[in-house]
Amino acid sequence: MKNLLFFSLLIMGKFCTAQSDPKxxxxxxxxxxxxxxxxxxxxxxxxxxxxEQMSALAKTGLTFSIGSAGFGSSGEIGxxxxxxxxxxxxxxxxxxxRQRLGKSIRNFSAxxxxxxxxxxxxxxxxxxxxxxxxxxxxxxxxxxxVQKSSKNLYGAFYIGLAPFTTTLSAYTKxxxxxxxxxxxxxxxxxx
Numbered sequence: 001m002k003n004l005l006f007f008s009l010l011i012m013g014k015f016c017t018a019q020s021d022p023k024x025x026x027x028x029x030x031x032x033x034x035x036x037x038x039x040x041x042x043x044x045x046x047x048x049x050x051x052e053q054m055s056a057l058a059k060t061g062l063t064f065s066i067g068s069a070g071f072g073s074s075g076e077i078g079x080x081x082x083x084x085x086x087x088x089x090x091x092x093x094x095x096x097x098r099q100r101l102g103k104s105i106r107n108f109s110a111x112x113x114x115x116x117x118x119x120x121x122x123x124x125x126x127x128x129x130x131x132x133x134x135x136x137x138x139x140x141x142x143x144x145x146v147q148k149s150s151k152n153l154y155g156a157f158y159i160g161l162a163p164f165t166t167t168l169s170a171y172t173k174x175x176x177x178x179x180x181x182x183x184x185x186x187x188x189x190x191x
Contacts, residue, residue: 023104026052030107032154034188040064041084041184047108053092055108060085063120078129082136088116088143107149107190114143116160122168139165141182154188 030047043061050056063084095110103109122136145158162180 023106024099025106027107030149031191032188033191034059034061034154034156034186036184036186039182039184040066043084045188049108050089053095055090055092057088057090057114058086059088079127080123080129080132080135081125082123083121084118086116086118086141088114088141090114090143104148106151109148111146112143114141114145114158114160116141116143134167134169136168137165138168147186149190152190154186154190156186156188157184158186159183 026049028049030045032045032047033043034045035042041061041063043059045057045059047055047057061084062081065080065082067078090108090112091114092108092110092112095105095108098105098110117140118138120137122134123132125131139162141160141162143158143160145156147154147156149155160182162182165180
């Protein structure tokens with residue numbers, strides 16, 4: 001009788017731990033602080049699970065543009081800082097396949113397709129340059145990316161194309177081609 005009870009508890013413990021395997025858990029809410037390069041961006045991210053294959057990701061932070069301070073300058077490097085906020089809806093198209101193959105899907109560790117409306121402010125600070133007050137923009141990015149999350153670390157790669165962009169200036173109605181395509185690598189800390 002004791003052996004039967006011990007065996008039953010052992011089997012139940014095995015099944016209970018298999019269901020709570022951390023590599024197969026997707027939290028309802030994920031918070032991260034992320035640094036992205038080569039387009040320097042530092043932001044706070046909040047990802048909310050919609051269902052097993054979809055999430056909504058809110059991002060807010062600062063983006064930096066770095067370049068020459070202008071014609072006739074003494075070779076100084078100048079920088080502009082502006083705020084960037086967006087809300088991206090992501091569809092993780094290979095998450096079920098990863099789960100079937102026994103790979104980690106922790107917090108949506110998979111490839112995704114996303115639609116990301118964004119709003120970038122005019123410059124809020126500058127170094128070695130005159131602050132640009134009419135360079136804010138808004139638009140929608142279509143993104144293709146992959147992300148990987150462990151308990152405390154986050155990594156991602158994405159490329160995006162913005163078919164719809166506009167400036168927030170009353171003087172110009174188009175944005176530069178640089179703002180229409182982006183490619184970034186991201187590293188972050190899961191909070």
